[in-house]
Amino acid sequence: MTIRHFLADDDLSPAEQREVLELAMTLRADRLARRPLEGRRDAPGAVAFITDKPTLRTQVSFAAAISDLGGYPLVVDGNLAQIGSRESIEDTARVLGRQVAAIAWRTYGQDHLETMAAHAGVPVVNALTDAFHPCQILADLTTIAQHRGGVAALPGTTFAFVGDAASNMGASYLLGGATAGLHVRVAAPEGFRPDPEILARAATIAEATGGSVTSVTEAADAVAGADVVATDTWVSMGDDAAGRDAATFGPYQVNAGLLGLAKPDAIVLHCLPAYRGKEITDDVLEGAQSVVWDEAENRLHAQKALLAWLLEEGTRG
Numbered sequence: 001m002t003i004r005h006f007l008a009d010d011d012l013s014p015a016e017q018r019e020v021l022e023l024a025m026t027l028r029a030d031r032l033a034r035r036p037l038e039g040r041r042d043a044p045g046a047v048a049f050i051t052d053k054p055t056l057r058t059q060v061s062f063a064a065a066i067s068d069l070g071g072y073p074l075v076v077d078g079n080l081a082q083i084g085s086r087e088s089i090e091d092t093a094r095v096l097g098r099q100v101a102a103i104a105w106r107t108y109g110q111d112h113l114e115t116m117a118a119h120a121g122v123p124v125v126n127a128l129t130d131a132f133h134p135c136q137i138l139a140d141l142t143t144i145a146q147h148r149g150g151v152a153a154l155p156g157t158t159f160a161f162v163g164d165a166a167s168n169m170g171a172s173y174l175l176g177g178a179t180a181g182l183h184v185r186v187a188a189p190e191g192f193r194p195d196p197e198i199l200a201r202a203a204t205i206a207e208a209t210g211g212s213v214t215s216v217t218e219a220a221d222a223v224a225g226a227d228v229v230a231t232d233t234w235v236s237m238g239d240d241a242a243g244r245d246a247a248t249f250g251p252y253q254v255n256a257g258l259l260g261l262a263k264p265d266a267i268v269l270h271c272l273p274a275y276r277g278k279e280i281t282d283d284v285l286e287g288a289q290s291v292v293w294d295e296a297e298n299r300l301h302a303q304k305a306l307l308a309w310l311l312e313e314g315t316r317g
Contacts, residue, residue, distance in 0.1 A: 009176035038070025052078035137176035155181030187222035
C-alpha cells in the first residue's frame with residue numbers, strides 16, 4: 001500500500017485535484033456525507049493537528065473537519081512539543097504514526113514536513129509552510145467553483161494574484177492554479193516575484209491542463225479582464241518587514257480602481273487575516289464582489305475532502 005501525502009499543490013494530479021474539489025462541493029452541501037474515521041476498531045480514529053505558528057482558520061477548520069469525518073482532532077502545540085529540538089522529527093513521526101490516522105502540520109520549513117512524511121507511515125498534510133499553503137488553494141478553488149459554475153468550469157478561468165508573489169501563497173497559486181487549468185497571472189514588484197523554479201514547474205503543469213502562468217510587475221496587467229482577483233498580506237508570518245510597505249506595495253492594493261479593471265462579475269479572494277487599508281481596502285473586502293467569508297468557510301470543506309480522499313482513495317493498494 002502506498003501512503004499518499006499532500007505536501008505541495010502538485011502532489012495531486014489534475015484528475016486527483018478534481019476528485020478532491022468535487023468531494024469538497026459535496027461536503028459543502030452535506031457536511032456529514034463521508035465519515036471514514038467513524039467507528040474504526042482496527043485503525044486510529046484521531047488525526048493530529050500540529051501548529052508551530054499562530055492560527056485561527058487553519059486550526060478551527062481542521063478540527064471541525066476531523067470531527068465531521070467521525071474522528072477526534074488531536075491538537076498538538078508545536079512550541080510545547082519542541083519538535084525538531086527537544087525530540088527529532090523522525091522520532092516524533094514514528095510516535096504519532098502509531099496513534100493517529102493522519103497528521104496535519106502548520107510549520108516553517110518544508111524540509112521538516114518532508115521528514116515527517118518520510119517516517120510517519122500515515123498521510124501527512126501541509127497545513128502551511130514557508131514554501132507552500134496548498135490547503136488554502138484547495139479552499140480557494142472550491143470557492144471559485146461555488147461562485148462560477150462548479151468544478152467543471154474552473155479550466156480557462158483567469159485568476160490574478162497581486163502582492164508578494166515570492167510568498168507561499170504566490171507559489172501555491174501558481175502550482176494549484178495550473179493544476180486546475182486556470183490562467184494564473186501574478187503581479188509583484190521586483191524582489192518579490194516568483195521563484196523561477198516554481199514558475200517553470202507551474203508552466204509545465206499548465207501545458208498539460210490547458211492553463212497558463214504569467215509573472216508581471218504591473219498590477220493592472222494581471223487584473224485586466226480577470227475572473228478572480230486575489231491578494232494577501234504584504235508581510236507573511238516570519239518574513240522581514242523591510243521593504244514590505246506602501247512605498248513598495250501600494251500600487252498592488254486591491255481597491256475599487258484596480259478591481260474595476262477586472263470583469264464586472266469578478267470575485268475577490270483574500271485568505272485572511274486582512275490588513276484593511278493596506279493590501280485591500282475596506283470597501284472591496286466588504287463589497288458585493290468579495291467572497292472571502294465563503295473562502296474562509298471552504299477551508300473546512302476542502303480540508304475535509306482532502307483528508308477523506310487521503311484516507312480512502314490515497315491509501316488504496
